Amino acid sequence: MNTLLIRAGRLIDPANHSDQLADLYLDNGQVVAIGSPPDGFQPSHTIDASGKWVLPGLVDLQARLREPGAKHKGSIASESAAAAASGITTLCCPPDTHPVIDSPAVAEQIRQRAAASGMARVLPIGALTQGLEGEQLASMQALHQAGCVAMSNAHRPITNTLVQRRALEYAATLGLTVLINAEDPWLAADGCVHEGPLSTRMGLSGIPECAEVIAVGRDLMLIEQTGVRAHFSQLSSARAVEMIAQAKARGLKVSADVSAHQLFLTEMDISDFNSLCHVRPPLRSQRDRDALRAALSDGVIDAICSDHQPHDRDAKLAPFPATEPGISALETLLPLTLRLVDEGVLPLSRAIAALTIEPARILGLAHGQLSVGSAADLCIVAPNIPWSVRANALHSAGKNTPFEGWELPGQVTHTLLGGEIVFQRDE
Amino acid sequence: MIQQNPQLDAQGRLRHFLTTEGLSRQQLTEILDLAESFATVSGKSVKKVPLLRGKTIVNLFFETSTRTRTTFELAASRLSADVQSINIATSATSKGESLLDMLHNLEAMHCDMFVVRHADSGAAHFIARHVAPHVSVINAGDGRHAHPTQAMLDAFTIRRHKGEFPALKVAIVGDILHSRVARSQIHAFNTLGVGELRVIGPKTLIPPAASSLGVRIFHDMQAGLEDVDVVIMLRLQKERMRGALLPSEGEFFQRYGLSEKKLAHAKPDAIVMHPGPINRGVEIASAVADGPQSVILDQVSNGLAIRMAVMSMVLGRQPAPLEQPTEAQP
Known part of the structure; x- marks a missing residue:
């Protein structure tokens, strides 16, 4: 089983009125625990999220x-x-x-x-x-x-x-x-x-x-x-x-x-x-x-x-x-x-x-939250790293942004979909 | 965000002429003064001056207009430039890519200036943004947006007949909504300090935010013409009857057509102008168009002087390529 520990991030989960510094435990594509590990949890992989935000x-x-x-x-x-x-x-x-x-x-x-x-x-x-x-x-x-x-x-x-x-x-x-x-x-x-x-x-x-x-x-x-x-x-x-x-x-x-x-x-x-x-x-x-x-x-x-x-x-x-x-x-x-x-x-x-x-x-979807039992769809954000929008650096095939040169807060460093890392920024 | 006026070069000189908006009174007056000197050239037996010898000017007309194109051609040849006119069916450039491709092709032929007329508002700005640094663009009318040389020739005609602008009341009558001429006139006249600027027309033909342009709005022709020095009639396109903007030409003429009777509400020495071509009996009665107060034909000849002035200002900025020190080619 693919187990994952996201360590020491600031978990912001408005669905559960929660904003706390806590570890997040993922197993088999789901959130299995927040704060303290389930019995016998052995992470196969750990992401250090200290100083970062963990969002649904x-x-x-x-x-x-x-x-x-x-x-x-x-x-x-x-x-x-x-x-x-x-x-x-x-x-x-x-x-x-x-x-x-x-x-x-x-x-x-x-x-x-x-x-x-x-x-x-x-x-x-x-x-x-x-x-x-x-x-x-x-x-x-x-x-x-x-x-x-x-x-x-x-x-x-x-x-x-x-x-x-x-x-x-x-x-x-x-x-x-x-x-x-x-x-x-x-x-x-x-x-x-x-x-x-x-x-x-x-x-x-x-x-x-x-x-x-x-x-x-x-x-x-x-x-x-x-x-x-x-x-x-x-x-x-x-x-x-x-x-x-x-x-x-x-x-x-x-x-x-x-x-x-x-x-x-x-x-x-x-x-x-x-x-x-x-x-x-x-x-x-x-x-x-x-x-x-x-x-x-x-x-x-x-x-x-x-x-x-x-x-x-x-x-x-x-x-x-x-x-x-x-x-x-x-x-x-x-x-x-x-x-x-x-x-x-x-x-x-x-x-x-x-x-x-x-x-x-x-839309009546179960997503958009970090509850125990919900799918491990989440992103990790470095909140204090401002970045400049560059049309040519966009991942999208469309480079049509009017925000060229705008300095914006919040850079996504990791994105997980059903517990799988689908994006990881080179740091 | 402060954007530099795309019409000006780094020294603040006119590089393109796209709109009368955003230019200073001094810049507009300079165009009028220069046109004054060319107006006297046109009266002489030798009509050519060698100011733009060696320059190549291409008229790109995506909308047909024999009259405007001809005055630009004449103006270019009187300045001794080489001139070529190209009429392009808009269907051939329905994609922006082919419009740009065509421009780059023409640039490769070492053109110095494009005179552009196009059915889309913003077309001249678009072309100006994409031409090579040595190429200038003059807007000969883009959609409903601007027709700056027409507005300047109108200002020139007014100054020649009526003197300085601050003492004058000017009324623009008819289809303001669809008129690039009216927009360019409003910016130019306000910058030149016209005492009072009015627009007259039905609500269907006056844009909803017209007062933000700095004009007084009248829906009643007599009240609007009261005491004005200059009456500018706009052409009413026949297609305005479709789209429920007006019931009929007849009803438009009855309310807003310039008859001798309505003209009597203006000052006795008021002049009557029209950018042409005229729809007789639709926006103006023949008796007025051909009458003693009409200066419509003066506008046409003044158009030549204004276009010579603008072309020579824009292209006369830098020394001609032949005068520049050239490096030996390998």
Whole structure:
């Protein structure tokens, strides 16, 4: 049996309200004891974690691995290896692959490739409608049986409100969680940036705040009516956050996440037509950014995700509106979140929870914690080693980061998946 | 984060001309003053000056525009530069890679300047960011973003007819939302110190954050034109009737078209401008376009002087390659 001792680290496990200096004992891929060893424990291997933090492996609610369909941008193997280097042990991939994850075969193919690479747990999210076309329901039961942990129509909002209602009703029947990227496609039209002073000045087509707010409003009504368990992905606006807060206060079963870059960048970062800041939903105003931070601190927003979208070089090499949206974001997820702690936005335990137990709870997963008996998915972080983001040094196949040159806290030194070391930084 | 203005070189001189935004009043005035000296050249029988002899200028037009292209060609040849125009169907460069490939190919032919028109906002900035260090870029219109030489020729026309800017009230009328001309005018006129700058149009054609640009917004034509010295009409594209921005050309003309009656609300000696091409009976009545207050044809001839000024400023910065000491080639 493969036994492992992680010695003298600071264990931070928000799921168990625990923050302590303790040894961690792993056996057969599970946590078997914390603090003192089980009887007769003989570690076959020891990791010295003194001066370091030991965290549950991160759970990322949204990361595009580009496989199947866009292997020139990344693959399950390349992106799950980048996840391992970032302390992320569970990745959820949205259904807008090519082909779409609307059949069990595609879901199974993704899981098999992930198992073959063995670097991270890759959990597919199934399509709500066939081909994401917003017309006929996808086979949710079959997708669920094939390992899809939730259903979503990704960035292809269902325009027909009746179809949306039926999709939520049917998902509720099966007890499935639905992830929603809220955007009214008519109002978003051909927009590529937030509608505001920047879009006005730069002559770029805007996506107004109300495109998100109206979509959140519509779907909150349908969630209330259908009783579905729903989650809003990657909110971007202060007013949408307000509506989620009100819905939660009314007792509605909703949750929400935000992507890490939305907590740092604003529309003003595009002011030189910087295509690396072309994202969807768009970067909005400083006021929106501050509201997203506050919502995270209040618990209105439950989790932080990467919204990882690796791109090939050409995807960002064009005039701004012709570039593809998205950031290669796995490797900055934990460091940006820790920077929120440094900036006094979040207490450390809340920041870690937003990357571990909260996203796990949203999807009903057993991961994101360091309980005795849970899978030994964890990462070890050198908290005091600042590092500079270098696009060319990213493990991901996508080098498209707008954080080039940013000095961020927290360097992952080890990542363990089911007790196996899947990443170890050369020191 | 402070970003250096991508248009300026290390000495703060104009290396590219991409937008009127972010340039100083002194820099804009320098362009106008230089254009003034070229305007007199154009009136002479010998129209050429040898300022850019040996330089090669390529007009890259991803959107067709015979008029703008022609004035850039003329301006280049009056400065004695070699000039070549290339019209490129946008479909051939739908991928950014091939756009860059084409630029690098042209650079290999030792071009000194690209004059670029493109349907995407930011295209000129994108090209400027990727050209070799010795190549300059002039923006001849990018999407809805900027058309800086048009704005400068308009400022030039205003100065020639109306004198100094601080005493003037200027109104820009029509489709502000889609207009790169309006954006460049607003930045230029505000920097040059125009006394009051107004935009007039329906809410569907004025961007929601327009006031952040430093303009007064009017939805009523008569109120907006009251007492102004300069009326600038913008072209209304026919496709605006689709997309529910306007009900009809007729209704637009009724509310915002410049008729003699509406023009009477402006100062009696107000001038009327239009960047062209004109839609008669849509944004402007023929009687006004051809009337005594119209300076529309002056704008066209002033365009030549402005483009000569900008090209010679940008390319005249460094000594020509022939004057540089050259090392013996192996």
